[in-house]
Amino acid sequence: MADQADKKPHTGDNRPALALHVPEPRSRPGGPVNFADIDIGKAGDQPRPDEGTAPADMKDLAYGLVRVLGDDNKAYGPWDPKLDPDTLRIMLGHMAMVRAFDERMFRGQRQGKTSFYMKCTGEEATSVAASMALASDDMVFPSYRQQGILIARGYPLIEMINQIYSNRGDKLKGRQLPIMYSSREHSFFSISGNLATQTPQAVGWAMASAIKGDSRIAATWVGEGSTAEGDFHSACTFATVYNAPVILNVINNQWAISSFSGFAGAERTTFAARALGYGLAGLRVDGNDALACFAAQQWAANRARANQGPTLIEYFTYRAEGHSTSDDPSGYRSAQEREEWPLGDPVMRLKNHLIEIGEWDEDRQQAMDLKCAEEVKATTKEAEKNGILGHGMHHPFHTMFEDVFEELPWHLEEQAKQATSERIAKFGSERPDQ
Amino acid sequence: MSTQTKPKPTGETGGERRINMIEAINEALDVMLERDDNVVVMGEDVGYFGGVFRCTAGLQEKHGKTRVFDTPINECGIIGAAVGMGAYGLRPVPEIQFADYIYPGLDQLISEAARLRYRSATEYIAPMTVRSPFGGGIFGGQTHSQSPESIFTHVSGLKTVIPATPYDAKGLLISCIEDNDPVIFFEPKRIYNGPFSGYYDKPVEPWKKHEASIVPEGYYKIPLGKARQVREGEELTVLTYGTMVHVAEAVCREKGIDADILDLRTLVPLDIDAIEASVKKTGRCLVVHEATRTSGFGAELSALVTERCFYHLEAAVERVTGFDTPYPHSLEWAYFPGPVRIGEAIDKILKD
Ligand SMILES: Cc1ncc(C[n+]2csc(CCOP(=O)(O)OP(=O)(O)O)c2C)c(N)n1
Numbered sequence: 001m002a003d004q005a006d007k008k009p010h011t012g013d014n015r016p017a018l019a020l021h022v023p024e025p026r027s028r029p030g031g032p033v034n035f036a037d038i039d040i041g042k043a044g045d046q047p048r049p050d051e052g053t054a055p056a057d058m059k060d061l062a063y064g065l066v067r068v069l070g071d072d073n074k075a076y077g078p079w080d081p082k083l084d085p086d087t088l089r090i091m092l093g094h095m096a097m098v099r100a101f102d103e104r105m106f107r108g109q110r111q112g113k114t115s116f117y118m119k120c121t122g123e124e125a126t127s128v129a130a131s132m133a134l135a136s137d138d139m140v141f142p143s144y145r146q147q148g149i150l151i152a153r154g155y156p157l158i159e160m161i162n163q164i165y166s167n168r169g170d171k172l173k174g175r176q177l178p179i180m181y182s183s184r185e186h187s188f189f190s191i192s193g194n195l196a197t198q199t200p201q202a203v204g205w206a207m208a209s210a211i212k213g214d215s216r217i218a219a220t221w222v223g224e225g226s227t228a229e230g231d232f233h234s235a236c237t238f239a240t241v242y243n244a245p246v247i248l249n250v251i252n253n254q255w256a257i258s259s260f261s262g263f264a265g266a267e268r269t270t271f272a273a274r275a276l277g278y279g280l281a282g283l284r285v286d287g288n289d290a291l292a293c294f295a296a297q298q299w300a301a302n303r304a305r306a307n308q309g310p311t312l313i314e315y316f317t318y319r320a321e322g323h324s325t326s327d328d329p330s331g332y333r334s335a336q337e338r339e340e341w342p343l344g345d346p347v348m349r350l351k352n353h354l355i356e357i358g359e360w361d362e363d364r365q366q367a368m369d370l371k372c373a374e375e376v377k378a379t380t381k382e383a384e385k386n387g388i389l390g391h392g393m394h395h396p397f398h399t400m401f402e403d404v405f406e407e408l409p410w411h412l413e414e415q416a417k418q419a420t421s422e423r424i425a426k427f428g429s430e431r432p433d434q
Numbered sequence: 435m436s437t438q439t440k441p442k443p444t445g446e447t448g449g450e451r452r453i454n455m456i457e458a459i460n461e462a463l464d465v466m467l468e469r470d471d472n473v474v475v476m477g478e479d480v481g482y483f484g485g486v487f488r489c490t491a492g493l494q495e496k497h498g499k500t501r502v503f504d505t506p507i508n509e510c511g512i513i514g515a516a517v518g519m520g521a522y523g524l525r526p527v528p529e530i531q532f533a534d535y536i537y538p539g540l541d542q543l544i545s546e547a548a549r550l551r552y553r554s555a556t557e558y559i560a561p562m563t564v565r566s567p568f569g570g571g572i573f574g575g576q577t578h579s580q581s582p583e584s585i586f587t588h589v590s591g592l593k594t595v596i597p598a599t600p601y602d603a604k605g606l607l608i609s610c611i612e613d614n615d616p617v618i619f620f621e622p623k624r625i626y627n628g629p630f631s632g633y634y635d636k637p638v639e640p641w642k643k644h645e646a647s648i649v650p651e652g653y654y655k656i657p658l659g660k661a662r663q664v665r666e667g668e669e670l671t672v673l674t675y676g677t678m679v680h681v682a683e684a685v686c687r688e689k690g691i692d693a694d695i696l697d698l699r700t701l702v703p704l705d706i707d708a709i710e711a712s713v714k715k716t717g718r719c720l721v722v723h724e725a726t727r728t729s730g731f732g733a734e735l736s737a738l739v740t741e742r743c744f745y746h747l748e749a750a751v752e753r754v755t756g757f758d759t760p761y762p763h764s765l766e767w768a769y770f771p772g773p774v775r776i777g778e779a780i781d782k783i784l785k786d
Contacts, residue, residue, distance in 0.1 A: 139521075139522075141518070171555060171557075172553065172554065172555045173555045175552060175553055175555065176553055180553070182553070182554040182555075182557050182558065183557070184554075184557040184558060189521065189558065190550060190553055190554035190557060190558050192545065192546060192553075194541060194545045194546070197514065197541065197542060197545065197546050199514070200510060200511050200514025200515050200517075200518070200542070201514050201515070201517045201518035201521065201542075201546065202518055203511075203514075203515055203518065204514060204515030204516060204517060204518025204519045204521075204522075204526075205518035205519065205521055205522045206518070207515060207518070207519065208474075208518065208519040208522035208523070208524045209522060210500075211474065211500045211501075211519075211524070212522075212524075218518070230510055230538070231510055231514060231541075231542070234506075234508045234510040234511030234514055235511065235514070237506050237508055237511055238505075238506065238508070238511045238514075238515050241505075241506055403551050403552045403555060403556055404551070404552055404590050404591050405551075405591065405593070405615050405703075406551070406559075406613075406614045406615055409659070409702075409703040410703070410706055411703075411704070411706075
């Protein structure tokens with residue numbers, strides 16, 4: 001990366017011209033890919049310090065990569081969470097369901113049933129396995145690629161689809177962009193479209209829990225690109241100052257739409273190492289290794305629960321699909337990246353591990369995949385009875401004006417009347433409030 | 435400004451307790467901390483020291499460190515954390531040290547706090563009251579004297595409240611803290627210690643002599659969305675709030691104008707009934723605020739009055755405001771909408 005100054009230095013000035021560095025990713029469309037510089041280490045090599053360890057005594061963990069599953073599909077080392085086979089099968093089941101769900105919803109968008117969708121292909125472990133290490137009433141403040149948490153927490157698929165279709169069954173009354181779920185019952189915070197805003201909120205929630213002497217902790221998820229937002233740094237400051245019982249999960253999937261992680265500072269250091277300057281515990285984890293994701297989250301949760309403080313975890317992973325249905329990654333990165341990603345596919349790795357330990361086989365996997373696909377398909381049909389986006393079966397019209405405030409003020413009541421009269425002018429009196 | 439104890443009432447006459455606005459705010463916080471375990475007070479310097487304006491003095495000592503505490507100098511973090519606390523079930527009362535420093539926290543207020551109820555269809559709410567001293571006339575210069583209220587009145591889902599007296603400050607603040615919607619509570623710092631006539635070169639009357647500084651002890655509420663009739667008159671309606679209430683009052687008194695002065699108290703929700711009734715009675719309307727003119731809240735008031743009272747108006751609605759410049763340090767009094775600017779506008783309205 002020899003950076004050139006764009007302009008010639010001023011004449012007569014014999015000081016060297018400065019050069020601006022603009023990061024460039026490893027690959028561009030059509031070009032070769034080389035991930036050789038990524039040191040993925042060996043599974044089982046990283047030490048697992050006690051959960052009360054001072055951040056300064058575990059700095060190396062912010063630069064290495066915690067891995068449990070080896071190339072031979074066996075589990076290695078002190079981070080092996082030693083989960084029983086039933087739990088592992090449940091984990092695999094949730095991850096397979098997330099994939100089936102993404103597949104179907106992506107298609108639904110292409111068929112015009114909704115405006116937008118975001119897959120998390122390749123990142124399933126970072127939400128499913130990580131959230132399985134939390135208690136069901138620990139509060140999560142997710143970003144938009146953590147559908148796996150809802151699925152792992154047993155949120156009904158039909159509610160997710162109703163939300164995506166913005167139909168009359170949508171509990172959020174058709175107000176949020178598809179995939180911006182909310183479920184208080186599942187301790188899942190309402191998702192914002194403004195990046196990283198959830199991070200200081202999670203810290204505030206955790207502070208409140210501590211103020212009240214509660215035992216519940218909070219966890220938040222944020223993309224590596226979004227860690228560049230001020231909110232994330234506010235969150236780190238508040239987390240460390242108040243020793244808040246919170247886990248800051250950074251999903252480093254290498255890309256923020258078309259900008260690679262270098263634009264969030266990845267060329268100089270790791271995202272886990274951000275923790276060190278704040279005095280937070282920092283862990284860097286193989287995000288495609290479900291066991292490592294579980295173990296890291298469990299470590300951080302134990303730490304938070306014991307009043308030992310917050311943890312920042314970087315999950316090193318890869319966004320295998322486009323950013324969203326509005327994105328075409330072939331326009332900015334090599335198609336080979338996905339094939340050559342050195343950490344494999346999280347679903348396959350967990351499946352192969354279960355097979356390796358004699359607790360699973362390809363037939364059962366096939367049957368499970370089929371069952372997931374069928375369940376999603378049937379639920380989709382069910383949800384469609386409530387309507388799809390733009391086909392009229394939405395929430396009653398007046399709800400647009402509700403919930404801005406607890407009570408409807410005069411100006412909104414007036415505007416609601418205006419909107420209703422517009423609808424009567426357009427459609428006649430039959431459907432002013434449909 | 436260096437004592438650690440709670441401010442003492444400024445004066446008591448005839449068995450009536452008269453306090454200033456700082457003390458009234460302190461009492462409101464104290465009452466609410468006492469009544470509701472979920473209330474927490476936080477902000478830069480608000481804990482041990484009691485705030486740069488002493489509004490939170492003594493509260494930490496009395497209610498403990500986890501109810502009243504200092505924060506990092508990080509407005510995004512203060513308001514962002516308050517959103518999370520609200521979602522948990524607390525009622526945070528964050529202080530932004532000067533309204534001029536609310537901008538780093540703006541996204542958390544506008545996109546998060548204000549819309550949380552709506553976007554989650556009431557699953558989550560952000561019942562917080564962001565307190566912040568605002569306005570000029572104290573030689574704060576461009577970074578300590580701004581009046582940014584119209585940035586917030588433009589946002590759906592936020593309430594904007596501005597007291598003009600100690601009595602209102604206490605009663606309104608208690609209402610705000612109990613409200614389930616996020617509220618911005620702007621405290622006119624020019625009148626923290628006493629009302630203001632607009633004549634910076636004349637001695638300021640202390641709250642000690644002012645009726646509106648008789649403040650009951652304990653709990654009472656003033657409802658949001660109800661304006662205060664400052665004085666009744668027939669010739670002209672003046673719509674105003676904050677420091678300018680006192681300036682407008684002094685001008686009308688001195689010029690002998692029989693004005694109907696409304697202290698709006700809350701900009702959102704707005705007391706449209708009181709406004710309409712007054713303008714329909716007088717047929718003339720002047721809007722006064724300290725904030726810059728263009729797209730200020732006065733434009734909204736002027737439009738509302740024109741829309742609703744057009745056939746009752748005898749003259750165009752006039753606006754008296756600050757100028758469209760930053761607040762200049764050495765020329766604060768030239769910027770400030772003082773008696774001359776208000777007087778000229780009144781003359782113009784009455785002439786038509
Ligand atoms: C404050 C803000 N700025 C910009 C955007 C537009 N935007 C949406 S997603 C995105 C990329 C985020 O990348 P990253 O944080 O790495 O998460 P990922 O999509 O990779 O999961 C951008 C720029 C936004 N939603 N919010």
